[in-house]
Amino acid sequence: MRPRYSALSLLRHAVAETPWPRAWRVPDPKPTYDVVIIGGGGHGLATAYYLAAHHGIKDIAVVERAYIGSGNLGRNTTLVRSNYVLDGNTQFFEYSMKLWEGLSHELNFNVMLSQRGQIVLAHGPSQMDVLARKGNIMRLNGIDAELLDRGEVIKLLPYLDHSGEARFPICGGLFQQRAGTVRHDAVAWGYARAADSLGVDVIENCEVNSFVIDGDRVRGVNTTRGRISAGRTAIAVAGHSSHLAAMAGLRLPIESHLLQAFVSEPIKPFLDHVISFGAELFYISQSDKGGLVFGGHIDGFNSYTQRGQFPKVQTVAECAVALIPSISRLRLLRHWAGIQDMTPDGSPFICRTPLRDLYLNGGWCYQGFKATPAVGWCFAHTIANDDEHPLSRCYSLDRFARGRELDDYGVGNWTYKQ
Amino acid sequence: MCPICGERDYTEFRYGGDATKPRPSRETADPKVWHDYVFLFDNPKGLHREYWQHVLGCRQWLVLERNTATNEPGESRLARMDVVTCEGEPK
Amino acid sequence: MTRGPSRVSTGGRVDRSRPVEFSLDGRSMRGFHGDTLASASLANGVTLIGRSFKYHRPRGFLSAGSEEPNGLFTLGEGGRREPNIPGTTTYIAEGLSARCQNGWPSVGLDFMSVNSCVAPLLAAGFYYKTFMGPTRGAWMFYEPFIRRAAGLGRGSYERDPDRYETRYAFTDVLVIGAGPAGLTAALTAGRAGARVILVEQDLLLGGSLLLEEATGPAEAWRQHIEMEIKSLPNVEIMRRTTAQGLYDDGTVVLVERREHLRPDPTKGEARQIVTTLRTRAIVFATGAIERPLVFANNDRPGVMLASAVRSYLNRFAVACGQRMVIVTNNDSAYSTGFDLARVGATVIIADLRREIDQSLTARTEALRIELVLGSAIVDVLGRKSVKSVIIAEAPRLSNASEHTRPAKGRKVDCDLVCMAGGWSPVVHLTSHGGIKPRYREDIAAFVPGGYARGQFGAGALGGSFGLGAAIREGIEAGRSAAASCGRNMPPNQLSVLAPNIEDAVAQERYRIEPIWHLPHRRRAKAFVDFQNDVTVKDLTIAHQEGYTSVEHLKRYTTLGMGTDQGKTSNINAFAIMASLRDVEIPATATTTFRPPFTPIAIGALAGRTLGRHFRPTRRSPLHDWHLNHGGEMIEAGLWMRAWWYRWAGSDVGSAYIEEMRLVRNSVGISDISTLGKIDVQGPDAAELLNRIYVNGFAKLLVSKARYGVMLTDDGAVLDDGTTTRLSEFRYFMTTTTAQTGEVMSWLEFLLQTAWMDLQVHVTSVTDEWAGMVISGPKARAALELALPGHDVSNATLPYMGCLEIDLDGVPLRLIRLSFSGELAYEVYTPADFGVRLWEHFLTRAAPLGIRPYGLEALASLRVEKGHVAGLELDHRNTLDDLGLGKMASKEKPFVGCELRKRPSLQSSDRWSLVGIECLESEKRLRGGSILFAAAESIEGHGRGYITSVTWSNELEKFVALGLYQGGLIHEGEQIVCAYPLKGEQVKARIVAPMFLDPTGERLRV
CATH class of the missing domain: 3.50.50.60 (FAD/NAD(P)-binding domain)
Known part of the structure; x- marks a missing residue:
């Protein structure tokens, strides 16, 4: 029988310097x-x-x-x-x-489930209706969901581009508190x-x-x-x-397609939620270690290389800056690609x-x-x-x-x- | 590589799926043939023939040979010269 | 005697005539032009510059390059604040302000350093074993503390005011790295006539030559060859430019940093430039990075890489200490000792090896350097700076395990420790393409596992550490690269490139005994990864628990995951893990190298594609008119469309109702230029349309229009629109705004891959034509006023008829169609005439009260009429779902005709189009409501949902379109529209999806 993990066992092992088993x-x-x-x-x-x-x-x-x-x-x-x-x-x-x-x-x-909440943004009235349908379905199935209007999004996420400069202004979003990240x-x-x-x-x-x-x-x-x-x-x-x-x-x-993922340098807490852009496929959150973790759409053609294409890196960076203008000066540390089964x-x-x-x-x-x-x-x-x-x-x-x-x-x- | 426009950035092209599957003739009434054509893929790890359209160029549909394990592109031809018809004959 | 670093009075490559003021943690300091933040800080005596990630241990600079794990700063203020910038690669400029990181209140007095006290608890992977209780959600309680402790610098929430550019470039030969190998390669390829780009991440060219004294044969040669290269017009030198990644097809991404010019660029000036470079050949001359040695407290400020210490001295004229101990397992560290001794420092060299070359011994004697062979540093004393070290006998085996007790040693007072653990070639870029590095026993390092076609390597990258070898290989690589682009060089020209400096400085040999880890006390920490605080103990834990594969090791301990991406730590860790597992190093394999080589500002990647220019904006020819006449605009995909007009109200909710009233009662005009327009020409045009639309088009008469629906192969609805036959072989097709591109590509696909026998050509003419619709009971009257002399009577221009006329030289295409349900005419004119025609209608028909109406009214009018659009045409719905099943021809095959018959798609309980009218006058219907039968419980997925809603002036109630299980079978039944997001339930009734004029009389008047 292998030892259980707990704060106590951690302490015991630390003091006694007994090695953990495999x-x-x-x-x-x-x-x-x-x-x-x-x-x-x-x-x-x-x-x-x-x-x-x-x-x-x-x-x-x-x-x-x-x-x-x-x-x-x-x-x-x-x-x-x-939120399906x-x-x-x-x-x-x-x-x-x-x-x-x-x-x-x-x-x-500890898989570190962090239910920090995810918000999917809408950039127009018809997108709001699509999110409303989704949120209503979630509620009707016992899943938490809240529809936020523009003001509520500004309050929750003031650092998004809410200015007149935004190409696709944010008009609201659908929030699920129980969503989040896992290590x-x-x-x-x-x-x-x-x-x-x-x-x-x-x-x-x-x-x-x-x-x-x-x-x-x-x-x-x-x-x-x-x-x-x-x-x-x-x-x-x-x-x-x-x-x-x-x-x-x-x-x-x-078909097998490439999906890239990106992480920035570790910084002090910057984003407290998972945010999904509505204008294009783009999603971002911050890991517990401090890196901003983000991704976008598949590269768009089938491949088994596990290597992404640079134009997609730029596209994703563009989405990042469009969503959070101040992200501009933070730095991309690493990007990689996985091979994803895509179905029709x-x-x-x-x-x-x-x-x-x-x-x-x-x-x-x-x-x-x-x-x-x-x-x-x-x-x-x-x-x-x-x-x-x-x-x-x-x-x-x-x-x-x-x-x-x-x-x-x-x-x-x-x-x-x- | 576009046979009309020459070597171009891949961002000018758009992927259009598997080009090894012959499109069933219009008269084909067998739903299984259409199902297999629309929904099933060999999806090989290695050499593959696929459609690309030069959307930001001459708008021609191409058939490109590419190794999906390395992304190394091979020959590309105009699709109209390269299509496998349902009878299996290149036109 | 003074301790610690200081500026020496002579030498170096900084410009003493140009002092530069900068600030560090608010303290004003002075350096010289050419100083990095690191060298200038050291010159000012600063050694403690940061706190480590986990234990918050005091740290100083380790290196002098981009591999720096410790010396990270936050630069700038406000929107320009930028965290985690290595001081070793940042040049000071007037006004630069830098702050140390990860210490509170300061790096000198950091409260989080208590972490050091509980370090045994915080060993690798501790968080996976705890923070799970007492309740299930407990992690949410602990997480904020962990998050606050983690991270390094702090980001800004203010918009970055600076500008970044992206560009594309092409060349024959790209040479990466301007050390001796890269310089000779660039010169050779350049002389052969190839177009060459030479990139160097540093401000100065020279690479390892810059470690040499600033006066001497190496420097003379460096300056000579730089001049030679500059004299070639076909060679472009890009300094401060990092080759960040190698992508498919030999594409290399270069990032040029320009902030050394001034910290805050002036208006219009780019701060960084990202270049996507297409090159025919690449010479990798990326050199090598020195490795630390792993011993107790090897992270104390003042413990540095030997080559870095030499760089600070010879390049920046900074002596990093006065009393130094060098610990080395190879020859390369000796030159650091020699150079420091020459400027008066006391030097002790502890060489782990028991035998070394005679010439080295002789020179140490000459410089009065104490040389202790077979010895190692086993501990470092001093917390915020090195005070002394313990030197003891070195272990004999390279796989000394952690608990080998150190021999008793002697304490040596010192202020600087130099580590020389051997050199790791920079194989990152060559690996990006998927070629795995290969381990070379003799130099104890990974080298490129090979090169792709058109790619070559030279110098230290391949493990050739001597200067002579670098030059020889540089010439060879440059020649091969040029030759691969068809530029051959006559051999006799090569001699020019091989000057005599080899004899002068290139006697060095490189011998190494790979001893990876020196014994130490059990409790002491010996660091492998400085930034992420990974110690030998952590590696041991990972090994014990089975996280032994390289990727598990990294992920479990966070090794190599920092901003330096393990440039100094990975190889040491893999070697130690190999010895713990008792396998050879190649058996552990190296990790996958991923771009970028060094971190890139996300804004630089985005370039100018930001803000309003994030994506292109498509404007109708009438765009400016709308703006100037009270039109409120809204995004519709890439298009901007007029949403509503101020004449009708003060917000969209009131305006669209007024605009609808206008159209129903008199006449309005709306901009439909965004509709997709495709010119279909050729003898087989009719056949094409007949194949692509579900309904028949073969018999459409000239000057007649027909509504059509097209499917994808799977039987789902792709798009709808009208197509008008203009002449025998010419048709004018319109598509929805959203699907234009798809439809166009789809037609081209079918014509080019399947139906090559059809003689027909399709051309997108969306942008060529402005379109407007004149709609309302008075529409014909409006036309008559606007087009005097043209017969637009019901006989000449009946419903679904088309008329092409010339209005004072302006060609017009009138098509009588209706989306609104009223008498309506679509009028198309070449885009340049759009505004003229629009104003013409408004002026001439003014007596009728004509006004513009926007997208919201347009979309609402069609709801009343029951036309499907965007939210109904969502690729999930079939013809039958939309109530259009009757359109499908039974006489011909059309695209999608087989798969639309799949069993479930034919099922009678599919959700299909219905009309919904609100039964509660004080409530409203909302899009996205879920529909339920009257008495059923409100949960689950319901029986359908509302797609589109409008207020109906005619019915004086809210009406909607929606999809409902079984569709119109349920006509007349009462339902509940649930909107739990707002806690609403509204009673409504299923009705036919046509709220007015069911027989279409209004269309045909």
């Missing part, structure tokens, strides 16, 4: 598991944890090509929120929010540690090369560390979903696949991080019961064939415009 073991892969989850990101680890903790399945391997959290979990802008308008999305993301709210306690690992890496570590303590093998540096397919059934994976047989196999490899699916002979409604309608998949015993979680577009706990919850259910969870039933692969797209922003069926 947060998770370094096991060699066994030849066979009940469940093999491909992808040691937040989604894969959360799924393993909930399978072990709530479905009684403990013989699980999470196989990760590099180190855990090396994909989009460690590259996103750490925002969590539940469409039936299905609203409930799913609110459930995720509720899981976030108890996660540090559940995992005994992203801690999510991988916390889930890994908790899953590991329940017996899950977290196997890093183990890349899947192919599936073991027997007729219409998947029976495991061949990896760089040998064959691992599995009763059930699950894919949770954001960015590379198509790549993995192709190994199983499947084509997905997914901007919504994900948590579902069975045409192959038996193979399950897919992917297509998360911009929202993979905030969905992490609910993904784990629902995907674990899907794997354990060979059936979709009611909360994620809408995220099926066949929704396009049926005409049941979930396009929360009304962008249209274009992967690269979502």
